[in-house]
Amino acid sequence: MKRERLDKVLANMGFGTRKEVKQLVKQGLIQVDGETVQDPGMHVLPEEQEISVEGESIQFKRWIYVMMNKPPGFISATEDARHKTVVDLLPYEWAIKVHPVGRLDIDTEGLLLLTNDGQLSHNLLSPKKKVDKEYFARISGRVTAQHVEEFARGVKLDDDFTTLPARLEIIQSGEISEIKVTIMEGKFHQVKRMFAAFGLEVIYLKRLRMGPLLLDETLDLGEFRELTEEELTALRQA
Secondary structure, eight states: OOOEEHHHHHHHTTSOOHHHHHHHHHTTOEEETTEEOSOTTOEEOTTTSOEEETTEEOOOOSOOEEEEEEOTTEESSSOOSSSEEGGGGSOHHHHTTOEESSOOOTTOEEEEEEESOHHHHHHHHOGGGOOOEEEEEEEEBOOOHHHHHHHHHOOBOTTSOBOOOOEEEEEEOSSEEEEEEEESOOOTTHHHHHHHTTTOEEEEEEEEEETTEEOOTTSOTTOEEEOOHHHHHHHHHO
């Protein structure tokens, strides 16, 4: 177990900058294992020792796993000069740590995982792992059984890249078609480009699932929650 500087631990948990944490220490407002702290640079085992700030015990979490129902209008990034990002929706102590796992377009809704676990992110996004992603979409134009067959073979995109086979399910076919599609890659605008290859336009897109992780439909757009232990175990096994 690694010891860490107390001021760094508290700063990373959102209790201010290290300078502000130092002021809390000077005011005698921080305790470790019941003893008032004198040195903000003291080394602690945050997962084992009891740390309290202003009389309230804090719970240290090294790893954060958050499911979000991403709303439109936010980009899947940690910072951007022009647009609001998904981390802007999170509390500060999470926002400064996590990153989105993969990208959803600015106008795309649905399941987005945010974490500070780089290894899990890599495993979920690596093409070698073949973790599938399922989307619901509304398409301007008629989606037919022929498209289902073409998707199952893999679709050649506008840059001559051919996707892996994808599963396309038609819910409703008409001037506006409703479909579900499952892919195992995450190329830039992939779902939109796959339909564009057949002259069809995606007018609404929502991610429903990543591997075994299903979007919690009780979450309104912009809402989020931590993963359950069962969800996290399933993701790691995936």
